[in-house]
Amino acid sequence: MILYGHHESGHSYKIRTFLLMANIPHEYRWIDLTLPRKQRPAEFQATSKFGEVPVLIDEAHTLCQSNSILMHLAQQHHMFCGTPNEWHTITEWLSWEANRIGFSLPNLRFNMRWNPQPEAVMTYLRERVLSDLKILDRFLKDTEFLTTSGLTIADISCSAYLFWLNQVDLDVTDYPNIERWLLKIQATQGWQSPEMAMKPNDSNH
Incomplete structure (x- = not known):
């Protein structure tokens, strides 16, 4: 492979x-x-x-x-991959990630580091990131992972760029449920x- x-x-x-x-x-x-x-x-x-x-x-x-x-x-x-009845939930999160945090955060990070854009564009991307983080933090308030059975590809996908939050001048401690969730992922063997x-x-x- x-x-x-x-x-x-x-x-x-x-x-x-x-x-x-x-x-x-x-x-x-x-x-x-x-x-x-x-x-x-x-x-x-x-x-x-x-x-x-x-x-x-x-x-x-x-x-x-x-x-x-x-x-x-x-x-x-x-x-x-969760349980069979969680697959729909997992694919929902994968679709959400592609349209939301997987779009807003990478583009904000790229433009901040390598390709400065007009202020209106940067403001738009930052507001998208902040909105996405609030949604994710709110969802994680009452759950350890994105599905009840434990860590799945939904968590792997949605978390990837969040390990670079400091590169877009955001502090993960402002989102305590996301911070707890990321620590759980980090504690996974491998x-x-x-x-x-x-x-x-x-x-x-």
């Missing part, structure tokens, strides 16, 4: 986190996203349908888009921080 990713990509980090916590043998191949797409490794270009990371090669399957990959891995390995898990040219066999 091969995972193509990048150390600044929270979407890649989702997949690496699953593989590490599930203790699934794999090779992590770092892709230099500063290179023009046509200059990236040929094998990556051949497998990345959208020219983006992450890409997972799992035997005959070549998979793109982080939440789709998480669904494949959860079903293939019967891990972090978990690694983004800085450790996504180091360039690192691998896990």
